[in-house]
Amino acid sequence: GICTEIFPNTINCTCLPGFVGSLCSYPDVTTTISPNQPCSVNPCVNGGACLNVPGGGFRCVCRTGYTGILCDISGSLRLREIEIETSLVYNSFFKDISTNPCCAVVLAPAAPNQCQPNPCQNGGTCYLRPGSFGCSCPVGFSGVCCEINLVATNPCYTNPCVNGGTCQVAGPNLFRCVCPTGYNGLRCEIRVCDPNP
Secondary structure, eight states: OEEEEEEEEEEEEEOOTTSTTTTTEOOOOOSSSTTOOGGGGGOOTTEEEEEEEETTTTEEOOOOTTTTSSSOETTTSOOEEEEEEEEEEEEEEEEEEEEEEEEEEEEOOSSSSSSOOOOOOOTTTTEETTTTEEEEEOOTEEESSSOOHHHHOOOOTTTOOOOOOOEEEEEEEEEEOOOOOTSTTTTEEEEEEOOOO
């Protein structure tokens, strides 16, 4: 919903279809919202376009000058989000603009365990966050789901130069070592003998 301050410390909320209450935080049992088609209730405001997200939930694409989950924030307002997991079937996200409370917004159906099956790749370990998940990646991998092989994208990642050599990327999967005085070789592994006096 959208809340407006009508007096200092007094707000009035206009609820989206499917929600009731002073802060629009309770589902309206007389309205059915399909978890697979949340855009059917047109939750985006200020001319925002609603896009259904595969697996449930939605995303609003906002017109210029508007931001926020529902395009309900004018560009001049500061937004602080507080995420609260509820015991309802949905995760609710409450917004607080400056010091004024605002309304609950249903974003997506809550998954019982978003780590099952494990979305992390390349041996990553999944851990739960409120309404989401994270991946702890093994050495050499990064990305949201550990999908980026750092060695493949950066041949200097493993620091192949020895004896104080400096690795420089020379192309895709190619590196060269800049060796300190007294060393040479592909990886600065050869100690050069001092010339005899």
